[in-house]
Amino acid sequence: MPQTLTKDRIMEALRGVLDPELGSDVVDLGMVREVVLDEGVVTIGLALTIAECPMRGQIENDTVRRIEAIPGVQRAVVKTRAMTRKQRSELMEVARRRARENAAPTRVPPTTRTIAVGSGKGGVGKSSVSVNLALSLGRLGYRVGLLDADIWGFSIPRMLGTDARIEADPATRLMQPVEAHGIEVVSTGLIIESEETALMWRGLMLSKALEQFLQQVAWGKLDYLVIDLPPGTGDVQMALSRLLPQSEMVVVTTPSRTAQKVAIRVADMARRSAMPVVGVIENMSYFETPDGQRFELFGRGGGEALADSLNIPLIGAIPLDPALGAGADRGEPVVVVRPDGPVARVFMEVAGRLVGLVPPADAETCTGRIAKLLAAL
Numbered sequence: 001m002p003q004t005l006t007k008d009r010i011m012e013a014l015r016g017v018l019d020p021e022l023g024s025d026v027v028d029l030g031m032v033r034e035v036v037l038d039e040g041v042v043t044i045g046l047a048l049t050i051a052e053c054p055m056r057g058q059i060e061n062d063t064v065r066r067i068e069a070i071p072g073v074q075r076a077v078v079k080t081r082a083m084t085r086k087q088r089s090e091l092m093e094v095a096r097r098r099a100r101e102n103a104a105p106t107r108v109p110p111t112t113r114t115i116a117v118g119s120g121k122g123g124v125g126k127s128s129v130s131v132n133l134a135l136s137l138g139r140l141g142y143r144v145g146l147l148d149a150d151i152w153g154f155s156i157p158r159m160l161g162t163d164a165r166i167e168a169d170p171a172t173r174l175m176q177p178v179e180a181h182g183i184e185v186v187s188t189g190l191i192i193e194s195e196e197t198a199l200m201w202r203g204l205m206l207s208k209a210l211e212q213f214l215q216q217v218a219w220g221k222l223d224y225l226v227i228d229l230p231p232g233t234g235d236v237q238m239a240l241s242r243l244l245p246q247s248e249m250v251v252v253t254t255p256s257r258t259a260q261k262v263a264i265r266v267a268d269m270a271r272r273s274a275m276p277v278v279g280v281i282e283n284m285s286y287f288e289t290p291d292g293q294r295f296e297l298f299g300r301g302g303g304e305a306l307a308d309s310l311n312i313p314l315i316g317a318i319p320l321d322p323a324l325g326a327g328a329d330r331g332e333p334v335v336v337v338r339p340d341g342p343v344a345r346v347f348m349e350v351a352g353r354l355v356g357l358v359p360p361a362d363a364e365t366c367t368g369r370i371a372k373l374l375a376a377l
């Protein structure tokens with residue numbers, strides 16, 4: 001049954017819109033001045049610190065994406081205006097209090113864009129896409145982290161070919177991510193000794209593991225954090241949206257068109273976790289012979305159909321390539337060992353499009369300056 005659209009539901013979604021520099025969400029910071037529901041059209045009045053804030057575009061876009069992801073919303077309109085001097089000083093008060101309480105719920109910097117890679121069913125290539133997408137974002141020059149949220153079914157360490165161990169800094173007692181091919185990586189597979197230890201830990205810390213990875217890891221100043229979700233549409237997604245409300249999702253699917261069930265599951269997952277889905281990546285789309293002939297082995301149009309039904313863009317179609325699977329098995333990611341090959345090229349395009357949809361937070365902004373002022377107080 002569709003949920004009724006309420007102001008509470010809208011405010012909940014707005015908690016996912018962060019002011020990257022002040023490190024808090026727009027609801028908390030008192031920036032939401034007005035919410036008007038008119039049939040399927042939602043108008044949000046936002047007060048920004050300074051009218052011509054360079055941050056404005058990002059906050060507006062994030063707001064529209066979050067609101068339009070709510071079922072029942074046809075369109076979101078954002079009206080921004082500058083805060084009055086009084087409002088600004090109230091906001092400074094909230095930000096100052098947050099800084100004092102050090103209330104940051106996770107150690108993922110608020111300027112980091114977090115992209116969770118999910119799907120409506122298992123085995124479609126989420127982990128392969130997470131790995132190669134994260135590495136491609138790195139190749140574009142961004143600072144990237146990769147979090148393996150498939151706590152017990154981890155495959156990231158194997159795919160990256162790393163057997164380094166996560167160590168804790170004795171001074172801060174925080175875990176240090178492992179570095180692999182230039183990105184920061186955290187996975188249960190980099191902590192536990194063996195499959196048996198994994199079994200032992202299973203019951204003990206399943207619910208806590210994700211929380212620890214977000215709260216007890218000294219993540220660097222990342223532009224992007226890619227999160228490989230486990231198969232299924234349940235607990236981890238919900239926990240993630242609670243712990244990291246700024247997370248957005250990219251959905252991996254196959255070209256099979258009969259996957260109507262997939263669309264329903266993905267929509268359901270997005271609704272329950274309140275995570276907006278920014279785009280669809282179709283994996284195993286086609287097989288291309290060296291002389292350029294293409295074979296669509298698993299059908300056609302599944303990615304586009306899913307994207308249409310969710311009203312979001314299809315951001316790429318990854319070919320079926322034995323080098324991708326073999327690379328994953330050997331711990332040699334295809335975009336690293338064949339950086340100029342056809343798969344790597346497609347991944348670079350996908351990464352570029354993702355950056356277009358979810359641009360990195362700009363570090364030097366007007367609120368950034370306010371944040372610096374606050375820090376100096």
Ligand SMILES: Nc1ncnc2c1ncn2[C@@H]1O[C@H](COP(=O)(O)OP(=O)(O)OP(=O)(O)O)[C@@H](O)[C@H]1O
Pocket residue numbers: 119121122123124125126127128129150153155229230231283284318319320321322323324325326328329
């Ligand atoms: N484009 C591709 N070309 C060739 N092989 C692929 C491709 N994408 C994925 N594979 C292979 O398909 C298998 C499943 O991929 P992967 O583990 O990434 O899926 P997953 O969705 O993460 O699975 P799970 O739901 O179990 O987490 C792996 O063996 C992988 O190497």
Ligand SMILES: [Mg+2]
Pocket residue numbers: 126127128150155228229230231
């Ligand atoms: Mg996986």
